[in-house]
Structures are given as structure tokens and as C-alpha cells.
Amino acid sequence: MVRKRKDRSASEPAAATAVVMVLYITDSGPNSLRAVANLEAICKEHLQDNFRLEIIDVLEYPLRALADGIVVTPSLAKLSPSPAATVVGNLSDRSGVLRALGIAE
Amino acid sequence: MDLALPRSNPALSGTNAERGFKKAILRLVKGGPERLAIEAGQIDAIIDPVSGNAILLPEAQRALIERKVGFRSLIGLAFDWYWEQDERYRFVSHRGAADDADGSTEEGIIGKALWDLSIDNMSEADWRTHRQQLEWRVIFRDLEIRRADRAGEVRYLSISGEPIFDDRNQFKGYRGITRDITERKHAEALVGPHRLARTILDALAAPIAILDQDGVVLSANQAWRAFAATHSGIGTGVVAGSDYLAACDNACAAEQADGTAIAAGIRQVIGGERALFRYDYACDSAAGRSWFALSVTRITGNGNASAVLSCEDITERKRGELLLGLEFTVARCLADAGTAAAALQAVIRAICETQGWDCGRYFRLDQSAGVLRFAESWGVPSAVVGQFLEKSRGMVFRPGAGLAGRVCQSGQPLWVLGSTRGAGVSPTALAPETGENGACVFPVTAEDKVIGVLAFSSSDVGEPDDRMLQAVHSIGSQLGRFLLRQQTVDALRRSEARFRVLNDLTSDWYWEQDSDFRFTQVVGCSAFGAADILGMTHWDLPNVVPADGGWSEHKSQLAARWSFCDFEFATVQPGGTHAYYSICGEPVYDEAGAFTGYCGTGVDITKRKRAEIALRESEARLRALAGPSSD
Numbered sequence: 001m002v003r004k005r006k007d008r009s010a011s012e013p014a015a016a017t018a019v020v021m022v023l024y025i026t027d028s029g030p031n032s033l034r035a036v037a038n039l040e041a042i043c044k045e046h047l048q049d050n051f052r053l054e055i056i057d058v059l060e061y062p063l064r065a066l067a068d069g070i071v072v073t074p075s076l077a078k079l080s081p082s083p084a085a086t087v088v089g090n091l092s093d094r095s096g097v098l099r100a101l102g103i104a105e
Numbered sequence: 106m107d108l109a110l111p112r113s114n115p116a117l118s119g120t121n122a123e124r125g126f127k128k129a130i131l132r133l134v135k136g137g138p139e140r141l142a143i144e145a146g147q148i149d150a151i152i153d154p155v156s157g158n159a160i161l162l163p164e165a166q167r168a169l170i171e172r173k174v175g176f177r178s179l180i181g182l183a184f185d186w187y188w189e190q191d192e193r194y195r196f197v198s199h200r201g202a203a204d205d206a207d208g209s210t211e212e213g214i215i216g217k218a219l220w221d222l223s224i225d226n227m228s229e230a231d232w233r234t235h236r237q238q239l240e241w242r243v244i245f246r247d248l249e250i251r252r253a254d255r256a257g258e259v260r261y262l263s264i265s266g267e268p269i270f271d272d273r274n275q276f277k278g279y280r281g282i283t284r285d286i287t288e289r290k291h292a293e294a295l296v297g298p299h300r301l302a303r304t305i306l307d308a309l310a311a312p313i314a315i316l317d318q319d320g321v322v323l324s325a326n327q328a329w330r331a332f333a334a335t336h337s338g339i340g341t342g343v344v345a346g347s348d349y350l351a352a353c354d355n356a357c358a359a360e361q362a363d364g365t366a367i368a369a370g371i372r373q374v375i376g377g378e379r380a381l382f383r384y385d386y387a388c389d390s391a392a393g394r395s396w397f398a399l400s401v402t403r404i405t406g407n408g409n410a411s412a413v414l415s416c417e418d419i420t421e422r423k424r425g426e427l428l429l430g431l432e433f434t435v436a437r438c439l440a441d442a443g444t445a446a447a448a449l450q451a452v453i454r455a456i457c458e459t460q461g462w463d464c465g466r467y468f469r470l471d472q473s474a475g476v477l478r479f480a481e482s483w484g485v486p487s488a489v490v491g492q493f494l495e496k497s498r499g500m501v502f503r504p505g506a507g508l509a510g511r512v513c514q515s516g517q518p519l520w521v522l523g524s525t526r527g528a529g530v531s532p533t534a535l536a537p538e539t540g541e542n543g544a545c546v547f548p549v550t551a552e553d554k555v556i557g558v559l560a561f562s563s564s565d566v567g568e569p570d571d572r573m574l575q576a577v578h579s580i581g582s583q584l585g586r587f588l589l590r591q592q593t594v595d596a597l598r599r600s601e602a603r604f605r606v607l608n609d610l611t612s613d614w615y616w617e618q619d620s621d622f623r624f625t626q627v628v629g630c631s632a633f634g635a636a637d638i639l640g641m642t643h644w645d646l647p648n649v650v651p652a653d654g655g656w657s658e659h660k661s662q663l664a665a666r667w668s669f670c671d672f673e674f675a676t677v678q679p680g681g682t683h684a685y686y687s688i689c690g691e692p693v694y695d696e697a698g699a700f701t702g703y704c705g706t707g708v709d710i711t712k713r714k715r716a717e718i719a720l721r722e723s724e725a726r727l728r729a730l731a732g733p734s735s736d
Contacts, residue, residue: 025149026150026169028168029150029164029168071134071135073150088136089141089148
């Protein structure tokens with residue numbers, strides 16, 4: 001079983017503005033792959049390197065998702081800055097994701 | 106990354122079972138957004154709040170299964186068996202697509218360590234090394250073993266493995282893969298010698314080709330291919346698949362004789378009539394004429410291959426032989442020639458014929474005038490060449506002017522090749538009239554001095570090599586010595602001629618005697634026939650009467666080896682009259698100083714002598730008449 005985990009942070013993170021996120025996925029499920037791709041595109045366009053992302057495969061760490069209150073995958077949890085927000089689905093709703101991340105279009 | 110969306114909404118297109126499953130899932134999910142996402146087909150799994158396990162939705166489940174199947178398929182391409190061993194290195198699992206192929210089935214191998222199996226290529230030392238690797242828990246790769254399969258056929262296997270540790274880092278055994286490399290090993294064993302043979306064949310400098318029984322080239326090395334591509338004549342364009350015998354049979358013009366001989370030799374070798382055939386022949390290329398020694402040897406017991414052809418480049422040796430032959434020819438011409446002119450013509454002709462040049466000319470250095478003057482020439486029968494040589498008559502070169510003048514001045518040979526001829530060549534230079542492309546001019550030397558220049562003109566003048574320059578130097582020296590000697594001989598002849606003329610003016614004949622004073626040679630003597638005088642001393646001759654003093658005085662002079670002059674004697678003629686002669690002579694000595702005889706000249710003084718006698722008789726008569734009156 002492959003453990004898939006990504007951590008990214010800005011080379012010079014600004015603690016006040018860095019966006020901290022966790023993306024819960026299911027191995028190589030089609031929606032999970034789509035969600036990863038959509039989120040990568042949004043981060044590249046709007047956050048550059050000013051974010052920290054952790055990707056959790058629920059097949060590998062199911063209890064972690066349960067502990068974090070995640071019910072379905074893929075789900076994106078924005079932890080900071082406040083307010084916290086969660087987006088479910090493959091993140092193809094770009095506007096919804098940007099709103100959740102607090103990014104003005 | 107651009108991932109495709111699911112092709113269809115599973116909520117709409119799934120089977121009844123899937124739809125039922127999805128309804129059950131929706132009951133588990135309370136949140137609105139989650140339910141909407143499930144309805145939209147954007148969810149792969151839900152987390153069971155009771156067990157904490159992820160429950161895959163049908164679409165994701167299919168994707169994962171397909172991916173695993175694909176992965177296994179790919180893995181299957183990389184190895185033939187997957188195996189696991191316990192902490193004592195005994196096989197606990199051994200699976201693969203070819204389980205039945207080599208007897209490595211679960212039954213045959215499970216519970217045994219690798220060294221418990223019948224493997225015949227591993228020594229005790231090899232096993233010790235392998236077990237040490239395992240004890241050190243290292244990853245091992247490509248351990249090659251050889252064992253017989255169920256059918257008794259030898260199989261070669263390559264094994265790689267890595268250690269397994271549990272969560273507490275406790276060693277649990279090894280797992281790894283095995284690949285069947287039998288075919289590869291067989292291929293290596295089969296191809297190896299052939300590849301080596303091909304590599305060696307291509308590395309050889311000599312062109313080599315292998316013929317079948319019909320004379321078709323089965324294989325040719327790199328040198329042969331280059332040879333076939335760059336030389337004209339026999340073998341041009343003959344590569345693998347070409348009929349070499351046909352090429353020989355169809356050779357025409359200058360190569361016809363060579364082609365016929367080579368084809369006959371090859372057929373004899375292929376037919377088993379001879380084991381080896383050798384033949385030397387020439388080929389032309391852009392670099393000039395080359396000579397090759399062709400060797401044909403027979404092959405037996407090797408499929409279609411019947412003969413091996415190899416060509417050795419013997420150009421250097423051949424050119425050396427030709428130039429050596431030329432030097433001998435020049436020496437023979439000089440030995441046979443009676444005159445300098447004949448020698449020059451013969452030498453020029455020999456050089457032209459050997460080198461394939463059109464014509465040559467000799468310019469003699471006129472020491473008194475300090476210029477080169479045309480002396481002799483020879484050329485092939487051609488109107489153009491004849492015209493060129495005719496124009497050369499009367500040509501004069503000052504030292505340093507034109508090729509001949511430059512060679513005379515420097516004492517070094519000069520070569521004009523093709524387009525380079527124009528540079529530095531004066532209007533009086535050699536060969537412009539014929540339109541030839543090349544010229545070769547070299548000095549003729551004697552006693553380290555240039556006494557003349559030989560100039561050759563032809564389109565075939567090529568770059569001289571060291572051997573050619575050596576030959577040119579040798580020929581120039583030989584010819585120079587000959588011409589100098591010939592000049593000396595001519596001077597001596599002229600001197601002798603002048604002496605003879607003077608001698609003829611002062612004497613009537615010439616004579617020689619041996620150490621016993623017997624005549625050995627008499628030239629121009631009218632007093633005696635040669636048969637009457639040769640072998641006899643002067644005093645033994647019949648009817649010879651010495652003048653004053655008799656023979657005793659003359660003999661004492663000869664015994665003392667003195668020169669004598671005007672020794673007079675008379676011969677009694679058939680009518681009783683006398684003829685008078687006067688001879689002069691001097692002793693002759695050889696190089697060691699030993700006396701070898703006398704030589705001298707003779708003069709007929711009969712008229713003078715008779716006049717003296719008549720005068721004396723007249724005086725006597727007058728004295729007789731005047732005597733009584735005076736008394």
C-alpha cells in the first residue's frame with residue numbers, strides 16, 4: 001500500500017498569511033486525482049509558494065480522517081488562517097474553493 | 106496535470122446494485138454538501154463512522170482495481186516469480202506465471218533454503234558469500250544460479266531479494282523476485298564467439314571476404330568494404346551478396362588477365378585442387394596505383410563458407426621493387442652504352458617506361474657559359490610529345506630560372522603536381538607546351554656537383570615517396586659518374602687521336618717487344634709482314650743488316666734498358682738492293698715497375714739513305730778525278 005503524503009511550504013513563509021490545508025483523498029481514485037490536480041492549479045495561480053498542504057490517503061490513514069471529522073473523500077480542509085473551512089468533492093468548483101480559502105477572485 | 110472527469114455520472118448510469126449501494130451510502134452521510142458531492146459523482150469514498158474504514162464508491166473501486174491489475178501486469182513483465190523467505194531463509198511463498206516450467210513449484214521449494222535446492226553452479230565459497238550477505242541483511246541482486254527443470258533441461262535463473270522487517274524493526278525474512286535468463290544465457294553463448302569473430306575480422310587491417318562455393322561473398326570485413334568502395338578494377342563494389350567470381354570473369358581491359366587468373370585460382374581452391382592460391386595484382390584509386398597480394402585459402406566444414414580471400418597491400422614493396430629494377434636497368438644501360446648520348450637516351454627511356462611518363466629531357470650544364478643546354482631526349486611516339494621535344498632543342502636555362510634552373514641551383518629534385526604547377530614556374534619552365542599536369546626534375550651529379558638536369562613531363566607524375574627520392578638520387582649519381590667518366594674517356598680518345606696524328610706525321614710504323622725483345626706487335630710496317638716478324642727478335646730477322654756498330658752495341662743498350670734513337674738498319678731486297686730504316690724505342694714497365702719490353706716507332710729512310718750513298722759515291726768519283734791533277 002502506498003502512503004501518499006505531501007508537505008509544501010513557502011521558502012520564506014509568512015506565518016500570518018500562509019494558508020494551511022489538508023486534502024483527504026482515496027489513493028488513486030478518479031475524483032481524488034482530479035482534486036489534487038485542481039488544487040495544485042489553484043495554489044500555483046493564487047498562492048504561489050505561500051501555503052502548506054498535507055495530503056492524507058484515507059486508505060492508509062483512515063482513523064486520521066475520522067479524527068479530523070472527514071466523512072467523504074476527496075475533502076479539502078482549510079485550517080488557517082481563520083476561519084476554517086471544508087470543501088468536499090473533486091474541487092472542480094473553482095469559485096467555491098477560492099471562497100473557502102479566503103481568496104478573492 | 107489534467108485529469109479526465111468520470112465519463113458518466115454513476116448515479117445515473119450505474120447498475121441497480123450500484124444505485125442501491127449509493128442510496129445506502131447516502132443514508133450514512135448526513136451533511137448536505139457531502140450528499141450533493143456524492144450525487145454529483147465527485148466522491149471516491151466515505152469514512153464509516155463506526156469502523157473508521159474507508160468505503161470505496163463503485164467508480165473509485167473500479168479505478169483502483171484496474172490500476173492494481175495494470176501494476177501487477179507491469180510487475181509480471183519484470184520477473185517470472187515472486188517469493189518470500191522466513192527468518193531462516195526458507196521459502197514460505199513462491200509464485201509466478203511459470204511455476205511449472207522449472208520445477209520451482211510451491212511443493213518443490215517451500216520449506217527449503219536456496220542452498221538446499223539442486224544448484225550446480227554455486228561452490229561452497231559462493232554459498233558462504235551469499236549467506237554472509239543474508240546475515241548482513243543486505244539487498245542482493247542478480248544472483249545467477251543454474252539448475253535442471255523437471256524435464257532435465259538446464260535453466261539459468263537470476264535471483265534478487267531484500268530483507269523484510271516488521272513494525273518493531275525485527276527481521277522477518279527475505280522477499281524477492283526470480284527471472285528466468287536461460288534464453289539470454291544461451292544467446293550469449295551462441296552469439297559470443299560469432300560477435301568476437303566479427304569484431305576481430307573488422308579490426309584486421311587487411312581486406313578480407315568469405316566466399317561460398319559459388320564465389321558469392323558471404324561476409325566481408327570493414328577493410329574489404331572500404332577497399333571495394335575506393336578502388337577501381339577487380340573487386341570494385343563487391344560486398345556481401347555480390348558474386349566475386351563473376352566480377353573476376355567479367356573484368357575487362359587491363360584487368361582481364363588478372364581477373365581470369367584470379368577466378369581460375371579461386372575455383373581451384375574451392376574445388377579442393379589446391380589449399381592456397383596467391384596472386385599479385387594492381388588497382389587504381391584516387392591516391393594512385395596500388396598493388397595487392399591476394400591470398401585465397403580453403404575452408405571446410407563450416408556451412409556454406411568455402412574460401413577466404415585476403416588482400417595484403419604490397420604497394421610499398423612493389424614500388425620498391427620497381428625502383429630497384431629501374432636502378433638496375435639504368436646501370437645496365439650505362440654499362441652497355443657506347444656513348445654518352447646513347448646512355449642518356451636509354452636511361453631517359455627506362456625511367457619513362459617504368460614510371461609511365463611521356464617524355465624526358467637532359468640539360469647539360471655548360472660550365473664555361475654557366476647555363477643549362479638541351480642535350481638529349483626521349484619520348485613516347487606522339488605528335489604532341491614530338492612537338493614538345495622539338496621545341497626543347499636549343500633551350501637554355503640560367504641557374505635559378507625555370508624548374509631546370511632551380512634544380513640546377515639547389516641540387517634538389519622538384520616535382521610539379523597538377524594545379525600547383527602554375528605557382529613559381531617561369532614561362533620557360535618544363536612541360537607547359539604539352540599541357541601536361543606534372544613534371545619531375547632532378548639533378549645529375551658527379552663528385553657532389555650538379556653537371557646536368559633530367560626533366561620528365563607527364564600527367565602521371567605523383568607525389569614522390571622516400572623510396573622514389575632515393576631512387577632519383579641514385580640514378581642521378583649513377584648517370585653523373587658515367588657522364589663524367591665518359592667525358593674523361595672522350596678527352597683521352599681525343600688526346601690519343603691527336604697523338605696518333607702527330608705520330609703518323611713523324612713515323613711510318615709502331616712496334617712493341619716483350620721482355621725478351623721479341624716483337625709482339627707491329628703496326629704499319631711495310632718492311633716486314635706481321636707473320637714474318639712477330640715472335641722474333643730484331644737480330645733474328647733474315648736479310649737485316651745493322652748499320653754502324655752492328656748488333657752488339659744495340660743489344661747492350663737494350664740490356665741496359667736504355668732508350669735508343671735513330672738505330673738504323675737495312676734489309677736486302679729481292680733484287681739485291683737495300684732498303685733503309687731507322688727506329689726509336691724506349692723500355693716499358695708495368696704498374697709494379699717490372700720491365701715488360703720495348704715499344705717504339707720506325708721510319709723508312711731508304712730515299713734519304715740512297716741519296717746519301719749516291720752523294721758519297723759522287724764525291725768519291727770527283728775526288729778520284731781531281732786527285733792526279735792536284736798531285
